[in-house]
Amino acid sequence: xxxxxxxxxxxxxxxxLCLEAIKREGITENRAITIVHLRKRLGSEITGWAFxxxxxVCIRVPKPEVKVSVIKRGSDGxxxxxxxxxxxxxxxxxxxxxxxxxxxxxxxxxxxHKDLINYKDIKCDWAKEFSxxxxxxxxxxxxxxxxxxxxxxxxxxxxxxxxxxxxxxTFLKKLMVKKRYYEKELERRNxx
Ligand SMILES: [Zn+2]
Numbered sequence: 350x351x352x353x354x355x356x357x358x359x360x361x362x363x364x365x366l367c368l369e370a371i372k373r374e375g376i377t378e379n380r381a382i383t384i385v386h387l388r389k390r391l392g393s394e395i396t397g398w399a400f401x402x403x404x405x406v407c408i409r410v411p412k413p414e415v416k417v418s419v420i421k422r423g424s425d426g427x428x429x430x431x432x433x434x435x436x437x438x439x440x441x442x443x444x445x446x447x448x449x450x451x452x453x454x455x456x457x458x459x460x461x462h463k464d465l466i467n468y469k470d471i472k473c474d475w476a477k478e479f480s481x482x483x484x485x486x487x488x489x490x491x492x493x494x495x496x497x498x499x500x501x502x503x504x505x506x507x508x509x510x511x512x513x514x515x516x517x518x519t520f521l522k523k524l525m526v527k528k529r530y531y532e533k534e535l536e537r538r539n540x541x
Contacts, residue, residue, distance in 0.1 A: 353383045357413050358438060362481040370447045373475065374454060381405040382450070386412045393417040393436055395445050399453035406453035410446065411436040413483035439480030447476040 350371060354360040367382055387396065387409045399406040411417065416433040423429045436442070452468035 350379065351381045353381070355383065355385045356410060357386070357484050358384070358410065359482040359484055362479070366443060366446065366476065366479045366481065367450065369475070369479070370450050370454075370473070373473070374451060376454060378404055380454070380457070383407045385409050387415075395442070395449045397449040397453045399456035401456055402459050404457050406450065406457065408446065408449055408453065410438070413438070438483070440477050443476040443479040443481065444473055446481075447471075447473040 350364075350367060352360065352364050352367060354363055356363075363384055371380060381404060383406070385407060387394075393411045393415065395408065395410050397406060397408040413436060415436050417436050418431045419434045420428045421430045421432055438446075448468045448471040451471050451473065452465065455465055
């Protein structure tokens with residue numbers, strides 16, 4: 350097998366999955382498999398294409414950073430909400446990958462769509478055990494919002510000076526009490 354991986358998914362993980370599919374399908378001749386990313390930004394359905402009578406296939410998979418909607422189900426199994434999560438290339442998604450791969454292998458053998466079962470009906474539950482790791486995602490360096498940072502700095506200064514102001518006010522109040530006390534005392538002394 351010649352594997353060309355043009356995606357941000359781990360090549361060794363993909364190789365293992367493809368080799369297992371080839372072994373289980375009993376394919377002995379060499380296959381060229383190219384794996385690319387789906388062009389659609391939000392697409393999560395794996396697609397593929399193949400040549401007839403040429404042992405070459407191409408499979409398109411979602412990008413690791415793509416966010417796909419995942420249905421959350423309640424205990425009764427009914428959909429409660431949809432959430433956006435990064436594409437998880439394991440379990441059922443590995444099954445889908447192998448279903449598409451096997452479908453394309455059939456085209457290599459010259460089989461036309463009219464003679465093929467729907468690829469979703471291809472049984473390959475074994476692929477559920479597989480999982481494809483993303484290669485390290487490009488680290489997105491967060492752009493520092495300078496104005497926001499300065500505004501937050503101002504807020505923290507205000508907070509700290511307000512605390513100082515409160516302390517000063519309390520201290521001044523105490524001093525005023527003392528002042529009045531001494532004024533009264535001195536006045537009394539003068540009166541005597
Ligand atoms: Zn097809």
